[in-house]
Amino acid sequence: MSTxxxxxINTGKVRIEPELAxxxxxxxxxxxxxFSLNNSPKIWLPVNVYLVETPQGLALLDTGxxxxxxxxxxxxxxxxxxxxxxxxxxxxxxxxxxxxQTASEQLAEMGIxxxxxxxxxxxxxxxxxxxxxxQFKDAKHVLVARTExxxxxxxxWVRFKKKWWDGMDLDLxxxxxxQGPFQRSYDLFGDQSVELINIPGHTDGLVATKITNADGKxxxxxxxxxxxxxxxxxxITSGISTDKAAQKKSLAWIRExxxxxxxxxxxxxxxxxxxxxxxxx
Ligand SMILES: [Zn+2]
Numbered sequence: 470m471s472t473x474x475x476x477x478i479n480t481g482k483v484r485i486e487p488e489l490a491x492x493x494x495x496x497x498x499x500x501x502x503x504f505s506l507n508n509s510p511k512i513w514l515p516v517n518v519y520l521v522e523t524p525q526g527l528a529l530l531d532t533g534x535x536x537x538x539x540x541x542x543x544x545x546x547x548x549x550x551x552x553x554x555x556x557x558x559x560x561x562x563x564x565x566x567x568x569x570q571t572a573s574e575q576l577a578e579m580g581i582x583x584x585x586x587x588x589x590x591x592x593x594x595x596x597x598x599x600x601x602x603x604q605f606k607d608a609k610h611v612l613v614a615r616t617e618x619x620x621x622x623x624x625x626w627v628r629f630k631k632k633w634w635d636g637m638d639l640d641l642x643x644x645x646x647x648q649g650p651f652q653r654s655y656d657l658f659g660d661q662s663v664e665l666i667n668i669p670g671h672t673d674g675l676v677a678t679k680i681t682n683a684d685g686k687x688x689x690x691x692x693x694x695x696x697x698x699x700x701x702x703x704x705i706t707s708g709i710s711t712d713k714a715a716q717k718k719s720l721a722w723i724r725e726x727x728x729x730x731x732x733x734x735x736x737x738x739x740x741x742x743x744x745x746x747x748x749x750x
Contacts, residue, residue, distance in 0.1 A: 471749035472682040476520040478575050479745045480533030481566030482513045483597045490696035492708020501708025502561045514739040516597050518572050526587030530678050530690050532601035534566040542568030553596055554630040573604040583607055592692030593675040594621040599633045606637050615641040617674025650722035668694040670716020686750050689735040691723045697740035701727055
C-alpha cells in the first residue's frame, strides 16, 4: 500500500533568459538577468507546485504565481509590475497564469480549501515561488527556512519583495537535522519521513523536500537547485548564484540522490518535460 500520493500541478509559466536557467559555471549575473548587450531570446518554462497527501496531512510544495500576475488569465505587463512590486523584477522574470490555474484555483477545483492545507513548504522566496504565498495565508503552517528569510530580508530591495508575505504568519524554522550536501536539514515530523534539506547556491536558504516512505522509497523535489533533469544529468548550474561552489556541491548531491534506485521521482519546479498528473509510492 502506498503511503504518499503526489499531485503534479502546473501553475502557468515563467519567461526568463536561458542563461538564468542553464548559464553554467561562468555566467555573469547581468547575462542571467537580461541586462547584457548580447542577450539570447528569452524562454518560457513551466511553474509547477506539488500537493502531497501524507499520513500527517496535506503538504503543498511551493505556491507559484498569484492571480494578480494575470488578472484576465493572459500576459499583462502592468499587472505583473504591480504584482511583483518592481519593474526590474519584471525585466528578469515575466509570468502568465491562465484562468483557473493558480495553485489555489486548482485546489478548489479538487475540492480542497486553502485552509485544508496543513503545511505549505516554500523552497525559497524568489517571486515565481513566493508571489502566490498570500493565497495560502489561512493554511495551518507556512514553512520558510530562517536562513532563507534572513537572506531575503537582506536583499529585499532587489531580488525579493516583502509585500509577497507581509502580514502572513510564517513558521520560520532552524535546521534540526543533518541531511544533505551541507548537513543542514529540517526533519518536519521527527521521523525523517519529510526532510527539508538545504541546497544553497541559487539562494542561501533554498531547500529540497525529500519524502521517504516506510520502504525507503523517496520523492525528491529539488525546486531551483536545477532547472530540469538535464541540470543534474549534465551538471549545468543556473546563471543566478549566490555561491557557485555551494551551488555545484548542491547539484552534485541532487544528482547522487536522483540516481539512487530508491528514488521514485526527482522533480524540479521548472523542468520543461514535467506533465501534470499524480503518482504514489
Ligand atoms: Zn523558480
